[in-house]
Amino acid sequence: MDRRTALRNLALVIGAAALLPACTKSNPIVHYKHFDINLDQQTLITDMAETIIPKTTTPGATDLGLYAFIMKMVDDCSTKKDQQAFIKGMGEFNDVPKKLLNKSFADCSKKEKEDVLKSFEKKDNKYSKDLLAFYNTVKGLTVWGYTESKYFLTKINVYELVPGRYNAWFPVKNLKAGTKNG
């Protein structure tokens, strides 16, 4: 995907955020209510989300618009302190694939991207607090957005708005797959 296409696609995805061609010609700034990020960072987060919840035979993060959800939650529902850690950690992120694989995250293969992200979940990792905060925020919001998406709650773990029943003693052997709060 070339940058122009990426820019157009992302503009469709990001919703409320204004995408203005500013700063460098090749790396526009995306304005949110509480902070700015650039297009490369936007691509990075989109890429991370898709690596965390990839498209398989079922929809992935991009299909489900999770980038927009992640940024909305960071922008609207995080403290200033957490937003600062997120931005700072995001700035440090590029060094990780550089050190591990000597390339940028965007240039990594799918498997390499997974390995980069998995390195954050190793118990003995030496990443900074901000870097971990950034990763954990993207991971947490991706998973949250996924498990609370219409797709997940209608196809994988069916959410019932109107259960119409409470069976206090329900035999596990009678369990039908796919009922939330069941």
Place this chain on the structure above:
Amino acid sequence: MANLNIDSVKERTFDAIVIGSGMSGGWAAKEFTDKGLKTLILERGRDVKHIKDYPTTNLYPWEFEHRGEMPMDVQEANPIINRCYAFGEDAAHFFVKDKEHPYIQEKPFDWIRGYQVGGKSLMWARQTQRWSEFDFEGPARDGFAVDWPIRYKDIAPWYSYVEKFAGISGNKDGLAELPDGEFLPAYPLNAVEDYFSKHVKQTYKNRHVISARCAHLSKPNQIHLDQGRSQCQERTLCQRGCPFGGYFSANASTIPWALKSGHATLRPFSVVHSVIYDEAKGKATGVRVIDTNTKESIEYYAKVIFVNAAAINTNLILLNSKSHRFPNGLGNDSGVLGKYVAFHNYSAHIGAEYDGFKEWKTDGRNPAGGGYMPRFRNVYKQETNFLRGYASGFGAYRGYKHSWDGVGENLKDGLANKELGPWRVGSHMMGETIPKETNFVALDPDKKDAWGIPQLRISVDYDDNDEKMKKDYLEQLKEMFTTAGFTNIQTSSNHQAPGLDIHEMGGARMGLDPKTSVLNKWNQVHACKNVFVTDGASMTSTSCQNPSLTYMALTARAADYAISEMKKGNI
């Protein structure tokens, strides 16, 4: 007054005025209009019409912009209301924002308010346990507060009366400390709740875990269908307002019932400044209202006035109703008005797991929330180093183990996993607190709200008795959990401020002696017989049971008395 011509006065004159349209005010309105009395219902907030004004009620989780979370700017601008468990994206529109209605906290007090037709009856937790003889005789037996001027037998028929109309689910458990009522079928205990109930009963002779009794239509009767309500659908999304009318709220039940009679006038956006006292007549003649939109002051008149503004605001109105006869607030000859405020201690929890009953789970959702353990401390006699006792909620739940580990397809598989986890159990403390003169609300001499009404100063705190009781709760629950074989037991004690329990009571307490109380045994102001207070402000002590059912019963009882007194020409 802008206009004092006779027609205008006539238009503003009613048989009865009810201040407040919530849990208790709705009942007063219903009782008066049932008897054909021309009734004005005043509500300081906006109207919330049943079903029509429940904007979130049918939204799916993914339809909430922030998936239920409140935006941080709202959270930071509203630290008080943000501490309320029900203040989320689905119900935030039913709660008062901190800055719009300021008050002064001499000590931390989380005053949780819902200013709209229906008040907090829209978002309440719907637990409806009767109080018992042990509660009404408590202050006299244990020597605190003042003696209640009523006993259980005085209120029992009125519990039955309101239960039949509101619809209460529960079992007849035959416990003196938690009397039985007029019940719809109970929501049964699940496997682990039932196991714990049996364990506790076998191990301790006076401890019981029963199905929590709640204001849900498990199986509606004709009287509920007549209200336009239908069977509870076990959504447990109650705080959004229920389109089925599956739980009792003033919005679904008493208010539309009163309006349907043709005898009620509902006036929202009407904050009551004060009750008007006529020195010559020796009684109240009406109320002074401020239209919250136009800020116009308007007077309304009636033969009888019920003050049901919710405990703390009822105190405010009475304190602000000053006259030559009552310079310190209406009916405040004793000087106790605003004092002896108390609440419930909800500041302790315990959780654990249970490695058994793996062949069982639950299906659907339980509106009752699980089990309820009535007070077992100091019931028949004083036996601990603290006064009174606590009730305990008890619930067990079994969910799925979803793994959040890793990324990619493994993670997707982990999240879709259907493996059942262990049973988890939990309990929360509901402790009685002792009303004290030092726990009070008072008018600030200078600060006023946007409508020129004095702001309240609230000075309410825990005491040593609460700390001792909490320690005992945690010890006893831990012991019961341990002997039941629960594992990974975690106790927690927070320092939540009084008020967050949303069970604030007192300030205009009932009593036998006008020198030490504001209201008599009929919830009637001792010194102003046509004014009644039947909400939480009237409570002499707090019991440890949830109080709303008792407010409803006291209201219906007092309204019946007021109507008979009006007929006799006494008021």
